Amino acid sequence: MKMKLFLLITCAYVFINSCSSDNTTTETPITEAETPDPEPDPDPVDPDSVGTDWEGIAVPASAGEGKSWKLQSDSSDDFNYSFAATSAEATFGNKWTNFYHNNWEGPGPTKWVRQNVSVSGGELQIKASRNDGEMKSFDVDCDTDGVTETWTLPTTRAGCITSTKRVLYPVYIEARVRVANAVTASDVWLLSPDDTQEIDIIEAYGGKGEDDRNVWLAERVHLSHHTFIRDPFQDYQPTDIGSWWRKDGVNQWGGKWVRVGVYWRDPKHLEYYIDGEHVRTLSDNAFASRDINGNWQYTYPKPLEGGVIPKGGNGFQATNTATSLEEAQNSSTTSVIDPLNYLANGMNLDKEMDIIINVEDQNWNACNGRTPKDSEIQNTDDHTFKVDWIRVYKPIDAN
Numbered sequence: 001m002k003m004k005l006f007l008l009i010t011c012a013y014v015f016i017n018s019c020s021s022d023n024t025t026t027e028t029p030i031t032e033a034e035t036p037d038p039e040p041d042p043d044p045v046d047p048d049s050v051g052t053d054w055e056g057i058a059v060p061a062s063a064g065e066g067k068s069w070k071l072q073s074d075s076s077d078d079f080n081y082s083f084a085a086t087s088a089e090a091t092f093g094n095k096w097t098n099f100y101h102n103n104w105e106g107p108g109p110t111k112w113v114r115q116n117v118s119v120s121g122g123e124l125q126i127k128a129s130r131n132d133g134e135m136k137s138f139d140v141d142c143d144t145d146g147v148t149e150t151w152t153l154p155t156t157r158a159g160c161i162t163s164t165k166r167v168l169y170p171v172y173i174e175a176r177v178r179v180a181n182a183v184t185a186s187d188v189w190l191l192s193p194d195d196t197q198e199i200d201i202i203e204a205y206g207g208k209g210e211d212d213r214n215v216w217l218a219e220r221v222h223l224s225h226h227t228f229i230r231d232p233f234q235d236y237q238p239t240d241i242g243s244w245w246r247k248d249g250v251n252q253w254g255g256k257w258v259r260v261g262v263y264w265r266d267p268k269h270l271e272y273y274i275d276g277e278h279v280r281t282l283s284d285n286a287f288a289s290r291d292i293n294g295n296w297q298y299t300y301p302k303p304l305e306g307g308v309i310p311k312g313g314n315g316f317q318a319t320n321t322a323t324s325l326e327e328a329q330n331s332s333t334t335s336v337i338d339p340l341n342y343l344a345n346g347m348n349l350d351k352e353m354d355i356i357i358n359v360e361d362q363n364w365n366a367c368n369g370r371t372p373k374d375s376e377i378q379n380t381d382d383h384t385f386k387v388d389w390i391r392v393y394k395p396i397d398a399n
Contacts, residue, residue: 061263063395083119108363116159126159142367160358174261179206181254190353206254218252242289267348286328300332
């Protein structure tokens with residue numbers, strides 16, 4: 001997951017103070033009337049939501065004209081039961097298995113282990129830990145010179161779970177989570193069985209680290225998706241500045257509870273919601289993202305250059321600005337879903353996907369020193385990603 005972010009982050013650290021002066025990401029305040037989708041009136045309450053932990057919390061996305069939201073009980077979970085950590089393969093809650101969706105042990109120095117997953121106190125708990133002397137080798141082009149190096153670092157043992165049911169658009173998925181106060185990634189995401197299509201619901205690197213080495217990442221939530229070619233491996237994800245969302249007054253997400261949801265409306269349209277607020281849309285060939293002041297920014301990709309996605313002067317994907325999502329779509333010639341046509345299917349996110357919840361110590365981060373120190377990972381609570389609930393809804397014809 002997320003194999004190629006190291007170049008983006010390296011550039012971001014260097015150029016972050018000059019972002020506002022780059023004409024590819026100029027922020028023009030947009031009035032609320034020009035938002036991509038005005039905040040919808042609440043849809044009728046689904047009776048199946050009564051008695052759940054999220055009762056009374058409206059689905060923030062619009063189900064559409066003549067539609068209402070229907071809870072998918074077989075995929076939703078409030079974790080109001082107990083599941084003891086075990087090294088054995090197990091299914092719990094009749095909805096989850098205690099490992100990844102295939103036999104891969106994880107990226108970089110990560111080693112997913114079943115025993116780092118448990119449910120207690122009404123919460124799913126996924127922790128990171130370390131065994132003295134355990135090391136793992138992995139390959140990554142850490143200095144971005146085009147040559148892959150082999151790194152050997154202390155192994156970060158982490159939990160991972162996979163849903164027993166898959167989801168497919170149109171679907172709204174939202175989780176209430178407490179981000180780990182750690183440099184590792186706290187993740188809720190979707191992945192197709194063949195590992196070619198991915199939608200990230202939340203990816204947060206919440207802790208600053210003892211020495212503040214992770215400050216830039218800690219104050220942002222990554223809202224993204226991926227398309228892949230598996231062999232030879234190729235990975236696309238949007239790298240516009242709007243994919244790193246910030247909230248005014250939050251200097252780190254570690255230790256905070258937050259609701260994050262994605263409405264996968266159709267193969268070309270994704271909407272992201274944080275604490276019930278619509279903060280980002282990707283629609284076919286254009287972006288709409290709220291800035292730190294809450295203003296909508298409308299952008300569209302600059303065309304490919306020799307089959308390569310161009311970068312702006314700030315290190316992020318080069319974009320043009322517009323005054324509305326419609327204008328951005330009408331001006332754009334480049335997909336934001338699969339611009340390199342890795343999927344060869346009309347640039348669509350169209351496959352059923354597993355729901356995966358985990359902690360990761362990713363290769364691009366670890367090789368740059370953003371892996372837990374032994375002194376940090378000893379704090380178990382900081383290195384535990386907690387999930388209060390996850391809910392899944394589909395739009396149906398209203399009565």
